[in-house]
Amino acid sequence: MRQPTPDDGPGAAADAAPARPRYDWSALPHGARGAVSVAGLVMALSFTGFGAFAHAVEFPLPAALATIPLIWALPGQVVFVDLWQNGAAVAVIAIAVSLTAVRLLPMSVLVLSGARLPGARRLPEFVLAHFIALTLWVLSNTGLERIERRRRLPWLIGAALTLMVAMAGFTTAGYLIADRLPPVLAATMVFFTPAFFMLSLFAGARWRFDYAAIGLGAALGPAAALVAPEWDLLIAGLVGGTAAFLLLRPRRRGLIK
Amino acid sequence: MSQSWPIIAAMLVAGFAVTYVWRVLAVIAVGAADPESEVLLWVRAVATALVAALVMRILFHPTGMLADTHLWTRLAAMAAGIAVFFLARRSADIGLAAAIVLFVVLQTI
Numbered sequence: 001m002r003q004p005t006p007d008d009g010p011g012a013a014a015d016a017a018p019a020r021p022r023y024d025w026s027a028l029p030h031g032a033r034g035a036v037s038v039a040g041l042v043m044a045l046s047f048t049g050f051g052a053f054a055h056a057v058e059f060p061l062p063a064a065l066a067t068i069p070l071i072w073a074l075p076g077q078v079v080f081v082d083l084w085q086n087g088a089a090v091a092v093i094a095i096a097v098s099l100t101a102v103r104l105l106p107m108s109v110l111v112l113s114g115a116r117l118p119g120a121r122r123l124p125e126f127v128l129a130h131f132i133a134l135t136l137w138v139l140s141n142t143g144l145e146r147i148e149r150r151r152r153l154p155w156l157i158g159a160a161l162t163l164m165v166a167m168a169g170f171t172t173a174g175y176l177i178a179d180r181l182p183p184v185l186a187a188t189m190v191f192f193t194p195a196f197f198m199l200s201l202f203a204g205a206r207w208r209f210d211y212a213a214i215g216l217g218a219a220l221g222p223a224a225a226l227v228a229p230e231w232d233l234l235i236a237g238l239v240g241g242t243a244a245f246l247l248l249r250p251r252r253r254g255l256i257k
Numbered sequence: 258m259s260q261s262w263p264i265i266a267a268m269l270v271a272g273f274a275v276t277y278v279w280r281v282l283a284v285i286a287v288g289a290a291d292p293e294s295e296v297l298l299w300v301r302a303v304a305t306a307l308v309a310a311l312v313m314r315i316l317f318h319p320t321g322m323l324a325d326t327h328l329w330t331r332l333a334a335m336a337a338g339i340a341v342f343f344l345a346r347r348s349a350d351i352g353l354a355a356a357i358v359l360f361v362v363l364q365t366i
Contacts, residue, residue, distance in 0.1 A: 038350055057320050062261035063268070070265075070273040075311055080272050082320060084264060090271050098275035100311065103304025106297050108283030116287065125287075129280035183322060184364045188357060190323040191331065194315040195338055195356045197308055202342055203349035205305070209298075213305035221310025222317050232314065237307030245302040249295070 021120040027151035031158025039138040040163060046074055046196045047167040049189040051174025052181070053078065056190065057085045061175050065168050072164065073133040075100040075197060079233075092230060099234055108132040111140045115152040128153050131160030134200055209248035216240030326364060334360035 047068075054064035059081045067077040076097045083093045111132050116125055139159055140152075147155050178186055201214050220236040228235060315323070316331045323331070338356025345351035 042350070042353065052322070053320070056322050060261045060264065063264040066261070066265045066268055067272060070268050071276050073276060075308055076272065076276050078315070079311070080268065084267075085320075090267050093267070094271035094275050097272055098278070099307055101276040101279045102300060103308060104276070105279040105283050105286070106301045106304070108280050109287050109297065112283060112287040122284070122288065125284045126281065129284045130277055132280060132283075178322070183325060184361060186322040187326050187364065188361055190319070191326075191334065191360050192353075192357065194312040195335060195353055195360075198312045198335060199338055199342055199349040199352045199356070201305055201308055201312075202339060202352070203347060209302055210305055213302040214309045217306025217309030218313045220306070221313040224310070225314060225318070233307050233310050236310030237303045240306035240310070241303030242299065244306065245299045249298055249302070 021117045021150065023117060023120060023124055023154050024148070024150045025154045027147070027154040028158035028161075030151070031155035031160075032162040034139065034143055034155060035159040035162040035166070037139065037143075039135050039142075040166070042196060043135045043163060044166065044170045045189070045192050047170040048174035049192040050074060050077060051171035051176075052178040052186055052189045053174075053193065054081055054171070055175045055178035056186075057081060059085055061172065064171060064175065068164060068168050068171065071097065071101075072131065073101060073104060074193065078193065088230070096233060099237060102237075104132060107134070107137050111137055111156070114140055114144050115156055117150050117153065120150075124153055124157075128157055128160075131157060131164070135163060136160055137204075138200075207248070207250050209244045209250070212244035212248050213241050216244050326360075330360065330363040333363060 051061075051064065054061070064081065067080060071077050071080060079096050079100050080093060083096055088096075108129050112125055112129065115128065136156060136159065140156060144152055144156075174189060178189075181189070198214075201210075205211050205214065217236045217240040220240045221232055224235040224239075225232040312335075316335060317328065319326075319331070334356045337359045338352045341355035342349060342352030
């Protein structure tokens with residue numbers, strides 16, 4: 001809660017000042033309905049696959065469910081589960097998970113700039129930020145413009161909370177049915193996750209350097225795994241990404257919507 | 258449940274904190290910084306390459322039930338999904354469906 005300061009201009013401190021912009025929280029339940037979407041369906045299949053994956057590597061279900069509210073980004077969740085079961089040190093897991101979360105920074109900046117109400121309290125932005133991941137980014141890209149500005153942030157939080165609860169259900173379902181599934185179907189559920197990641201990368205690519213980053217990361221990852229198995233993602237990300245950026249980055253400004 | 262508590266405790270640091278820090282940085286950045294800065298484009302490129310590498314790691318070194326499938330099945334299905342994505346005018350949904358269908362078919366035959 002910030003007190004009015006002289007920076008707010010004349011009259012801002014008086015009670016005659018124009019009311020500070022406020023979010024319209026009645027949009028929360030509308031967001032909950034907005035979560036029922038193609039993006040939500042894809043997410044549900046991915047989380048069913050995540051549940052099956054956790055079961056396959058014998059990661060306990062309660063801990064698998066805890067990754068949902070705590071991490072809330074599937075690549076980070078998969079990396080955490082995978083490295084933990086492989087006995088990696090907590091520091092190594094922290095670095096690896098954090099690296100997969102770096103992409104959330106630009107993604108969150110884009111979602112927030114589309115949803116935030118300039119001049120309003122900033123605390124809700126810190127709440128929304130925790131929910132931002134690939135699916136919410138897709139939802140905000142496709143549905144946000146039709147929503148009144150002061151309803152956008154509550155709408156997204158409503159959608160994210162709904163998705164979070166639903167994904168706990170789908171993860172549990174995937175975990176429990178993993179045994180009973182025919183092997184073909186079980187493998188397919190797990191395959192869903194990398195396929196969804198890869199196609200989401202292509203769907204989100206806008207410039208040549210995005211495609212270059214995908215190609216170089218995909219090529220360097222397996223190569224780096226041969227040399228330094230624990231650091232393959234870091235090496236592929238930094239080397240491949242930096243090379244793509246230096247070679248093909250857009251030269252003119254105003255390219256990011 | 259008892260075996261989960263140590264994992265969840267570690268997750269607060271090695272999962273939650275290290276993930277949320279990037280989201281908090283975004284809140285700070287969006288209030289102050291220029292979203293068109295070159296630094297963000299570089300971060301975007303690194304993140305993209307990193308996730309692509311993560312996908313390849315899962316395809317090349319899968320765990321669990323996916324490990325019972327052939328490497329070529331996984332790679333062919335992925336490649337088909339990408340090809341169909343472009344043929345279907347950059348539809349991720351159709352590309353994904355194509356990858357899954359081919360993956361099932363290749364395993365069944």
